[in-house]
Amino acid sequence: MLATNHCPTETAQLEHLVALPPRAAPPRADDLTRSLPEGKVRVVSAKEHVYREGDPATHVYRVEAGHVCIYRGLPDGRRQIVNFAYPGDFIGLGAIREHSASALAGTKTRLKSFLVAGLRDSARRDTNLGLRLYEAVSEELAAAHDLLMTVSHRSAGERLAAFLLALSRRSGRRGENACEIVLPMTRTDIADFLGLTIETVSRTFTKFRIEGLIDLEQCILVTICDLAALEMAAGNGASSEQQLKLAS
Amino acid sequence: MLATNHCPTETAQLEHLVALPPRAAPPRADDLTRSLPEGKVRVVSAKEHVYREGDPATHVYRVEAGHVCIYRGLPDGRRQIVNFAYPGDFIGLGAIREHSASALAGTKTRLKSFLVAGLRDSARRDTNLGLRLYEAVSEELAAAHDLLMTVSHRSAGERLAAFLLALSRRSGRRGENACEIVLPMTRTDIADFLGLTIETVSRTFTKFRIEGLIDLEQCILVTICDLAALEMAAGNGASSEQQLKLAS
DNA sequence: TTCCCTTTGTTACACTCTCTCACACTCCAT
DNA sequence: ATGGAGTGTGAGAGAGTGTAACAAAGGGAA
Numbered sequence: 001m002l003a004t005n006h007c008p009t010e011t012a013q014l015e016h017l018v019a020l021p022p023r024a025a026p027p028r029a030d031d032l033t034r035s036l037p038e039g040k041v042r043v044v045s046a047k048e049h050v051y052r053e054g055d056p057a058t059h060v061y062r063v064e065a066g067h068v069c070i071y072r073g074l075p076d077g078r079r080q081i082v083n084f085a086y087p088g089d090f091i092g093l094g095a096i097r098e099h100s101a102s103a104l105a106g107t108k109t110r111l112k113s114f115l116v117a118g119l120r121d122s123a124r125r126d127t128n129l130g131l132r133l134y135e136a137v138s139e140e141l142a143a144a145h146d147l148l149m150t151v152s153h154r155s156a157g158e159r160l161a162a163f164l165l166a167l168s169r170r171s172g173r174r175g176e177n178a179c180e181i182v183l184p185m186t187r188t189d190i191a192d193f194l195g196l197t198i199e200t201v202s203r204t205f206t207k208f209r210i211e212g213l214i215d216l217e218q219c220i221l222v223t224i225c226d227l228a229a230l231e232m233a234a235g236n237g238a239s240s241e242q243q244l245k246l247a248s
Numbered sequence: 249m250l251a252t253n254h255c256p257t258e259t260a261q262l263e264h265l266v267a268l269p270p271r272a273a274p275p276r277a278d279d280l281t282r283s284l285p286e287g288k289v290r291v292v293s294a295k296e297h298v299y300r301e302g303d304p305a306t307h308v309y310r311v312e313a314g315h316v317c318i319y320r321g322l323p324d325g326r327r328q329i330v331n332f333a334y335p336g337d338f339i340g341l342g343a344i345r346e347h348s349a350s351a352l353a354g355t356k357t358r359l360k361s362f363l364v365a366g367l368r369d370s371a372r373r374d375t376n377l378g379l380r381l382y383e384a385v386s387e388e389l390a391a392a393h394d395l396l397m398t399v400s401h402r403s404a405g406e407r408l409a410a411f412l413l414a415l416s417r418r419s420g421r422r423g424e425n426a427c428e429i430v431l432p433m434t435r436t437d438i439a440d441f442l443g444l445t446i447e448t449v450s451r452t453f454t455k456f457r458i459e460g461l462i463d464l465e466q467c468i469l470v471t472i473c474d475l476a477a478l479e480m481a482a483g484n485g486a487s488s489e490q491q492l493k494l495a496s
Numbered sequence: 497t498t499c500c501c502t503t504t505g506t507t508a509c510a511c512t513c514t515c516t517c518a519c520a521c522t523c524c525a526t
Numbered sequence: 527a528t529g530g531a532g533t534g535t536g537a538g539a540g541a542g543t544g545t546a547a548c549a550a551a552g553g554g555a556a
Contacts, residue, residue, distance in 0.1 A: 072393055078401040082393050094386040123379055130378020131371055135344055137385045142348040144392035145320055145330050152399040152443030153326040195400030
């Protein structure tokens with residue numbers, strides 16, 4: 001094993017990989033904000049919470065740069081990341097009175113914040129906004145069901161493969177290279193997303209590398225070498241219907 | 249092991265347990281239907297689909313009697329039940345263009361159907377309906393996250409205990425006896441909901457019975473003997489915050 | 497009714513995958 | 527330099543699975 005891919009605290013590298021160019025512009029602004037007053041900018045540093053489970057849901061946010069982990073926690077420390085929010089994504093939408101999940105900035109993150117009260121007012125005036133909110137949350141629901149399917153019925157290899165493919169598709173959708181995936185999140189985050197341990201994630205990465213499915217550099221840059229084999233490993237043999245989706 | 253709890257096809261028994269008395273009336277009609285024209289009745293027999301994944305989302309339904317399993321399927325047969333819809337619950341709400349999950353009647357089921365087109369029209373007129381739809385789906389999203397947490401990070405015992413407690417709370421909310429839980433669904437359904445195998449579900453039921461947490465009769469009637477111990481088994485030691493919720 | 501067949505549930509045993517624990521290594525910040 | 531955070535890898539343990547066999551109940555046919 002000549003694996004010399006060791007990972008630095010990712011802030012430094014990611015600042016220019018993620019934050020620098022908004023590339024293909026905020027790709028799908030969901031045009032949710034068009035009916036809203038301009039949001040206020042909020043900057044959150046790495047490992048800092050945007051909001052916590054149980055906080056009153058006063059604001060929703062759109063990620064402008066960086067990335068945010070949305071997660072649920074158990075008192076004993078176990079946690080489940082339910083989504084990684086990238087630039088252009090909204091967070092906090094599903095909250096009624098209080099947030100049902102926590103939002104933790106993975107890297108230094110810039111957000112636009114919108115008042116929930118204003119959102120509801122606008123929804124009462126603009127009859128279409130309510131429907132758009134409804135559709136946005138419906139998409140999140142579908143993504144949650146995808147993740148549920150993946151986590152509960154798939155092996156470690158299938159989960160990681162599905163995850164990489166989901167990130168690849170997301171990159172593609174954003175006009176980036178779909179074969180070069182930047183992983184701004186740590187192994188711990190990936191493990192908490194896929195319901196595995198970091199050791200299993202690490203081992204599975206290594207396995208994929210040895211089998212020639214992927215290439216790993218600096219442990220944050222994944223290159224997909226054999227897309228077909230990766231899809232096979234994800235269990236998307238015939239029907240590519242059942243793919244892991246990332247609310248994005 | 250003198251376990252002689254064997255389960256009949258459940259239709260006969262359930263017809264009078266579930267369908268007969270709407271008991272405490274459709275408990276939370278979500279008042280979603282008040283702004284809608286009266287829905288048409290549709291009756292679906294046991295093991296028949298209400299709709300399938302991929303079907304165009306033309307209707308949403310409210311369950312009147314019986315119960316419906318909402319599930320996602322993998323081509324190889326593995327499936328994940330995402331919710332059990334009971335009388336009063338809406339199904340099909342989260343679909344935008346086409347259904348993202350299938351709905352299978354577990355027992356003979358009576359539904360009221362509502363046209364999606366009509367729903368959207370009404371939402372454009374009644375500014376509050378859109379928001380109520382949004383909130384309904386948001387609740388489903390929170391329930392999906394609960395299930396995700398349960399399935400990915402909890403042991404078999406914790407999962408089953410959390411499931412029984414969720415059903416118990418649901419019964420309580422409906423004004424029924426919270427300690428006598430009727431299980432209209434099969435072991436297979438429970439397994440597919442909790443991400444386990446039927447053998448493990450069966451073994452865990454037996455374990456709980458031996459430990460005196462529950463009593464089993466006819467394998468469809470569960471009596472909670474030791475609520476505190478069951479909550480302990482579910483991992484709800486101190487904070488009872490993290491409970492499995494059933495969208496209901 | 498009785499018999500047969502299908503469906504559903506229970507239990508035992510061997511096996512497998514993942515987790516747990518342990519330690520080494522790299523890079524970065526102090 | 528030193529410590530901390532993040533990652534990679536190995537050995538052993540354990541929870542859950544898969545296979546298989548059996549039991550019980552219901553439905554259908556005669």
